[in-house]
Amino acid sequence: MKPTHKLLSVFLFLLTCNVFGQDYFFKDKAPFNSNIPTPEAFLGYPIGEQHTRHDQIVAYFYKLAEVSDRAQIEVYGYTHEKRKLVMLTISTPENLSNLSSIKAAHLQFVDHTSNAKNYNEVPVFIQLGYNVHGNEPSSSEAALLTAYTLVASNSNEVQNYLKNSVVFIDPTINPDGRDRHTQWANQYKSTPLVSDNIDAEHNEMWPRGRTNHYWFDLNRDWLLAVNPESQGKLKWYHEWYPNVVTDFHEMGTNSNYFFEPMKPIGSQDPIMPKENYEDLNNLFAPYYAKALDNIGSFYFTKEAFDGTYPGYGSSYPDLQGALALLFEQASSRGHVQDTDYGKITFPFTIRNQYQSSIATIKAAVENKATLRKYQQDFFKSAVTKKAKSGFAAYEFGDAYDQNRNKAFVDFLLKHHIKVYKKGNKFVVPLKQPQHRMVQTMFETYSKFRDSVFYDASAWSVSNFYDMKAKGLKSARLGSEITSTKNWEKPISVTKSDYAYLLDWDDYNAPAALNYIQRKGVQVSAAFKKFSAKTNAGEQSFNYGTVMIPVSKQKKSSAEVYEIVRKAQEKFNVPIYSTNTGFSVKGIDLGSNNFRKLQQPKVAMLIGDGVYSYEAGEVWHLLDTRVHMPLTKIQLRNFRRASLDKYNTLVMVSGSYTQLDSIQRKKISDWVGKGNTLITIARASQWLINRKMVKESLTKKPKAKEKDKKATKRLPYVDASEHIGRERLGGAIFEVDLDVTHPLGFGYRNTKVPVYKNNRVFIQPSKNPYSTVAKYTANPHIDGFVSTKNLETFLKPSASLVVSRIGGGRAILFADNPNFRGAWYGTNKLFLNALFFGNNISIPFTGN
Template sequence: MFKNYTVIFLAFFTISLSAQDYFLKKYQPFNSAIPSPEAFLGYPIGSQHTRHDQIVAYLKELARISDMASIYEYGKTHEGRKLVILTISSSQNLQNLEQIKQQHLAFVDTNSGASNYDQVPIFINLGYNVHGNEPSSSEAAMLSAYTLLASNHPEIRKYRSDAVIFIDPTINPDGRDRHTQWANSYKGNPLVSDPQDAEHSEYWPQGRTNHYWFDLNRDWLLGINPESRGKLNWYHEWYPNVVTDFHEMGTNSTYFFEPMKPIGSKDPIMPKENYTDLNDIFGAYFSKALDSIGSLYFTKEAFDGTYPGYGSSYPDLQGGLALLFEQASSRGHVQKTPYGKITFPFTIRNQYTSSMTTVKAAVENKALLRKYQQDFFKSALSNASKKRIRAYTFEDKFDKNRLKAFIDKLLLHRIKVYKTNDENKYVVPTNQPQYRMVQTVFETYKEYRDSVFYDASAWSVANFYNVKYRAVSSNVPTTGEVTSTEDLVKVSPVSRSSYAYIIDYDDYNASAVLYYLQHKGVNVAAAYKPFSIQTSTISKKFNYGTLVVPVSKQKLSPEKVYQALTEAQKRYKVPMYSVASGFSLSGIDLGSRYVQFVQKPKAAMVIGNGVRSYEAGEVWHLLDTRVHMPITKIPMRNFSRSDLDRYNTLVLVSGNYNQLDSNQQKRIKDWIAKGNTLITIGSASRWAINTKIVNEKLTKAKKKDSLKAVSRKPYVDAPENLGKESVGGAIFKVDLDVTHPLGFGYHDTSIPVYKNNTIWLAPSKNEYATVAKYSADPHIDGFITDRNLNEFMKPSASLIVSPVGRGRAVLFADNPNFRGSWYGTNRLFLNALFFGNEIRVPR
């Protein structure tokens, strides 16, 4: 199959036919006044990879030329690239788009009785290229836009009349351009199909992810990055009926379209009609279209929509039909496979064919899709009325900025939130159209009908934020709806003091305040024991880790110190207090030996081949966007000649560090012993133990009886049986030592953590070194086998500090920064950065 189409494509360069005929012949004739992608770009689609700015320029040109198209910018990426959507419909529809939009939204409104299902144009969102190095779909986006605008074929004219089509050509422009630069830079002439050629193997971190190395296809639920937040705001303005999610997979595969593998949840919150009836209807269209061009494909046996944060699952929870496509990738321009050569144009044509088929299927089933979306939101209310739970209340008495971040996430998904008489407590009623999103945020699960998941098996967002929430079976009195987080956190301006200032370290933003002050040259100390003291306004009790700024211990003038404090408070909204005396009402005084100077962190992190880019990006993103603290990223290839003495903290996230030889291992250990801090996460913690950098152990499996006969199992079941032993992503409870510097800022000794690995740290033999241990009954949410739970997890530690000479290693078994969303455990990591060098592990 691949070989035949390759021959056809290469023939384009030797005959007079335009290369675009390979894609577009079916939809002739075309309006000559509208330029094809080839005419605009100056090269045939598929002959090279197209930069994002060229794609945007082409779509802008289409919108300029045609009265059947308009372009909208819904945001910008971290690197400043534009995120755009091209809207295509008939000129009459576009002129009346606002009216059509209101008619469409009537089907989302549970109070509306709209029944004109077949009379309103169907809303279709063709979304492309969320993974930057899966580039074929963005090229197909340009072909689709051209076809839908320029074709005079009767079928296409009907699509323009009966649909409003929103084309999002590149969901991840930063990643796409990273890959585009690579593929075009290493493109040979003639083309090189050898899989070992550099063109087919990008250097770390590759183009899959965005600027901070986040997988944007996991970010629909979490809404951390501007690409996702912009798209979510657009989405909830339009609520499209059908959404596409185009991807690429291994070169030696074929093509995938839905239906997927069955959802792993025992009781999915998505209506069954979505993943059975609708997918089967659309699947029949896709099979017919791909059969007609001779493309092989498969369905049902892979991928799943269990996690609600994919581009192919989130729209399903908004009454739409999300459709996943996976194309075998050429990983460049042409590559050898067992079937022959697979070319870039071939991959584009499959994506283009599925794009146009999606429009066809949606238009021909628009009444069904509209009725389904209407029933979806109405059934949300009826489902809620059948459940005992009437609302969820949540609160945090100590950390309003973390609470604000959680409420922001609820509002992003259009979940209704209300205030109560208690200023620290909020309520989310279940009787609301977004009830299924309420379930997604608060509900937890222990039973599943599957044991192998494509991604996470747990996503209860409230646990990500360590929010204390409670399900209630009665209505809760409210005092008003929360519609914005703009003024949710209010702090009293700190008054000037000639003695000292105290900063509440319970607040999530306190780490950012600490670094801001250090950067400004202010000396800051931390209280290693709690105390109560009279401030200028109230007498108040302060927790472990409270920051103290003594005015007399500064190199800066009192005026400069006060200015830095007021600037920090204005920026981060953290409670601050002035005091006139260091004499406490109870607990330690401000001059106590338990009030210690906090050293400014000088942090570095190893990146590059072997390092898990997701986790490295999460650290970088956290420090860049929330703490505004720089971290030096040292490529693995440069590590042997780097000067570690410039830093007092080194971060190693999960990865393979076996490429660091015994000399480099000794170098790291000697550097720690000088008084510095090594922070390891996941498999890096295992590496530190295995290489004897630290004197700790891993939890070992119980020895099996070698004489016991091994039961024979079917070969075909091996992937499922072995796959379930991994911990793909679940939430567990740990017991935290809140008196330890790594526990500063916490009040509750029980907190949730996220585990997506099988790293099991044995508790330290030093009784003061195990900072967090899995509780006796640790399971909160997600799938884990009984063996992993009882044999490995329950005896193990989640966080250890191990002494190395005058220094220490902080070993995380679990990722405290997972996907930029774990506000509840970020503090553990930040404490390791800021207080690590002050930790003295008693021996």
Template sequence: MSKTFLASFFLLVSTTLFSQDYFFKKYAPFDSEIPSPEEFLGYPIGFQHTRHDMIVGYLKKLAEISNRASIYEYGKTHEGRSLVILTITSEANLQNLDELKKQHLAFTSTSQNVTNYDAVPIFVNLGYNVHGNEPSSSEAAMLSAYTLVASQHPEIKKYRDDAVIFVDPTINPDGRDRHTQWANMYKGNPLVSDPYDAEHNEYWPGGRTNHYWFDLNRDWLLGINPESRGKLNWYHEWYPNVVTDFHEMGTNSSYFFEPMKINASKDPIMPRENYEDLNELFGNYFAKSLDEIGSLYFTKEVFDGTYPGYGSSYPDLQGGLGLLFEQASSRGHVQETSHGKVTFPFTIRNQYTSSMTTVKAAVENKATLYKYQQNFFKSGLKNAANSKVRSYTFGDAKDANRTKAFIDKLLLHRIKVFKSNTKGEYIVPTNQDQYRMVQTMFETYSQYRDSVYYDASAWSVANFYNMKYRSSTRAANLGNQINSTNDLIDIQPINKSSYVYLIDGNDYNNPAVLNHLLQKGVNVSAAFKPFSINTNQGNRSFNQGSLVVAVSKQAISSDSVFKVVQQAQKKFEVPMFSASSGYSTKGVDLGSRWMAPVQKPKAAMLIGDGVRSYEAGEVWHLLDTRMHMPITKIPMRNFNRRNLDKYNTLVMVSGSYSTLGKKQQEKIKNWVSKGNTLITIAGASKWVIDKKLVKESIIKIKKDSTKVVERKPYMEAGENIGKEQVGGIILNTDIDVTHPLGFGYTSGTLPVYKNNTVWLAPSKSAYGTVSKYSKNAHIDGFITKKNMDEFVAKSASLIVSKLGGGRVVMFADNPNFRGSWYGTNRLFLNAIFLGDHINVPSN
């Protein structure tokens, strides 16, 4: 690169300093044997966006050269990128790390009462770049790692002596590299600061999310993706005292650090000392450091830590201090704002400054942090003792795989689970170190001290899984502790039959088994009415949705059929049975017209500009990772050229769909009319109604033009308007379990997650409303009385509308939310596999 070009770059950074001095001159001198990021990369930090493999390569180099650093891989992303943590401390500490870890973890033990608060190094986790297109922090991670490893400054030496620092440079490598490629590809020479330049405007889906378009900063509680599961497993091995969560926000803002906006819960389960005392303590450090470099900032606004699944809130429920930082983004290399130009190096410097300040504050307040961590777990047990609830009992004996998935979630968060004396039931006692996480899983709330949320106001995870549970005020009689979900499901292997195989219809994995059989060329029928029949395991009852594989109806040999069925049972652990007669002891016989052949789904989904990538990714993830079923993702730009006749199912998630004009709308309408199934979710359901593809309606408030508008203070507008939004609540629904979409459900009530204001009127057909909000629908989360009375009480959650020879399945709510709603996934999967059997009768 030419000297002239570098000179122009440095002018963006400073007119007097070289670029590296711009960041860390105050920590000189540095060990000359250890390469700086610039020496390793071949360009100064901030000159361009650094690929994840180069970031990892640099940290590996530090660990290779220095006896003050070691590197650990805690997982792989969906796309195979390494997730690594660089451990930095003094040479003596690193050699004695196992013993220091033992001493550190003693403060998390409720059975020990250690008091050596100043004798043990403080454990700090510097976490960066959970949103891939918020890139400044990963660059700052390299600067921080270099400073902490190579600096010979007395202050940094003290940090190494008194702290163990874990640098996690990129929590979302797949998203980061997506954005890195974009920003570097469109980088101009000279740089272009115009906000409308392509460099500052990524193409859909952008780099914020991971491979399946999930927001990993919502996944700490839900633990769906390998990035989060790997980090959670690491986290519960180390329990760091302080955890950073670096982000970026709108370009026209400044810089945010905690204290946050007040916690919206009326009685937060995190200790007051956390969100008041510790946040204020560290906030003073950040203010001073940013003042010194002339950066503006704000606190106590917008962002709240109510939802416990952020990188800045999950540590607060584990005895640590989670810290959120938000930097106004350059979204490229330099961008014009209303406050002047924001450069990439400037954004990096703020993140680097806060990184180093975090270590400083942690080291200087070691005793305070250790006392807090110790008291956190002990106060949790005290709170449990003061609670009337002694345990929670849960489980669904009719759906072992859904129960297993919920237990996996509990174990991921180190919640103790025990078997019950009742088959299919499990017990979670409240008297355990993870009591606050037990509360998070089971407790529900209706009272709050705030009404506007940055994210969800409901997260009782048991409801995500449609897991019926009950609390007890008595100490439970505990069976064996569950330490793993391996071998949790005990099913009898299927016997070979020359007549028929029967597959349970209630199990969560039933659709996965169905897909497996269809993909292998096995002909399968589904039961549309219940029946009982004699099997190799005695007389058994089968609900709607159970699968029937008649051996004589196959195009492949009986041996091949048995092999495929065996494979499916081994892979998905679903109860299967063989029978030698089709004569039922109760209900329909196996040759009944209520046994309908299932055709292999050929599904497609519209993606691209105007489509909500989160919801699209959830569909893709569900079908990919649990059903092992392909779905064609059709970009909106290709829709005009795509012949839909190749598919029998089309999925449309929330989105504007502004590029679909009259011609395109007619194309979809004609395709559905041929007998196909259109599945719409939330905003897309509103779209098909607004465009009159179906003869259904949306519930709206009838405005009274004669009503006098009440005058209100202008500054309250945001709060007053915002509280009418539905940020994320859990509602109960009444579901028709006889409808094909309701197959697999054994209860007429089902919790759903609502985070939108799409209010579907019940279907105009008496048979088209599959699910309607219950009379007393509220389960968890904040919602205004107005919304409950005017909308929830009058609307449906799921309806089906006839369109020619086909049908449109319309979800008001997202059945696949964040990959975690095991309870409602089956509704969506039934729409895919059984949609062609839904014929909405006219009244």
């Protein structure tokens, strides 16, 4: 029996190789150099038979660089889980040996002061990027095939590509997510393969492999650059400025294949040259059509997706003078899966991605002069064109929060935007190579040609950071900032035997407070303003100022000072020492308006039904900026979890269908003991709908019978557009914030921008002291919102409400204060809920 089984295995392996082996993918690229190992030979299985781990992909790329003089490899970064991010550079041996001079010649077309005309003489730079969504795995397998083809093929076609291009292959943009999905798909793979859609292989468990370690969507992170994967890529990108960049994805199993052009760009006044989204896309599209026609694959263009948001892999490079290209392949989400037209196999999905990769190289090589001239014109026009706003520059700077200033300047520098320091303000001129990126950061839009967006319709990042930017008609620049390494430090705190005062206005103050509390130091916070004499002279202190009373500690004054000194050094925050409790103005340090703060002990519910993006944003904020431990409780374990170890529970958007009446009572009883429940967006809606709080959602007023109109008949073909416009995919609105409320501590301006990407509308509380933030009379700042959503629902609503549950409280956010890890301006609202939540008493008014 054993020999028979062995022969059968060999037969099946050979059959698979014949169907899905080398000839299936690239028989037209022969002859191949036999000294270069194929991916199949290196891995020990044909491409498509298994999902390939990231470390195996990297190992194969190192092998190609080792055995071939056509390839070089570099590590451009590391993921959160310490996986390598690599770039394989491929060209002729001659080009690689002269790469530094070729790079210099290439960058002449990016330099707006250069008038280089040798468009056809310099190899075109092509960057093939794969697998930004970890559970869209076909493209990384195609990366292996593309790399092998370019390194091993001796065909005249490939030789021509190598001579006329430098190809940079990033095989896995999101290794952490890919390996999460790879492990899942391989461990649930059956023999024989199971194509049933409901099989476990095709249905990952929460949080799935799409996202990175902190559950961030990296295809939204090119602009925001929150994660190391994106930061490494941006640093690489601004060193090389490729002419063409690919962005490979997967979509629903019953789809076909998509390549650009996309839907028309959403803005009525796009900042991107129309030559990009019209001429260049239409120039490349026939290459993809021909390649897919040749293998009988079906595809579509123009009717889906949009590149309006500038933070995709298929849009950010467009703002750098490149042509960025989106591809979407119907997913087998496993090895084989049933569709309406039969079975879709993993090798089939890989082949389409591979064909598009080679077609991209072909199109770029054959149009390299056009691409180079376009990139040159792009950067020249950046310094010659005038903004329609009439502004020459933007000025910003928060007088009370230097760490938020620093974070925003750091952010601008990542995108090679020139920033200047003038007095206590910062100036960003529009006349610079990154002119269009400056517009992206500071301009806002209210008119759009489309009403349905694939993602966000607002991204004025100055609002993300709550930077009140002012447009200037003329620009006096001051001194250029090229790095924030030597950022101005606060006055060093001196030793005191009386008290220390931590300024809560600073973005890093919560992290410093967490550090101090975790060292066992007792603290209190000012619930009223005051002025005091300090080591830095007389200082005015805002609501929320943290006091560390030395004599009330169990530690010596020397130990307390060392903890305070290290907190200041570590987080660069303003901390002052004082030797008296008698204030110059306002409350004294012994006032009952200083209230003792509990150390936050925070848990968050996660698991099936919970929106992993929002959960990841909370986890990332506490992990990477506050350095606070967060207990993540799986919903399946909630029944046996004791909440008594925590004083704060976070619930982000989710369905929470797993929480029955007994478990809901468990939450209410725990809050009633004096604890704090924080809900975000749809979790706030859930809390209201379950009547766990005495709050209401904003509803459309009922029309009187005489005012009711007959339903208007509409064209069926327009249904998706009409319904889609009522989505709130992402827009920025202004709220009026009660800065005297503990949740508003640390804010000086009552007008704060917030991000809304949901249709959760909460009525202002009946308790007059509990509506902490309400949308202003004219709240719209940026992005698309329908008239119905704006006028009927949003304007009458509250953004942030506190509601009593027994002796505790629920803090209900209608919006997401931590959106994509980039909302520095509203992170403080969420952190205030953690640090001050247990000190929020809700005045009883009889309502």
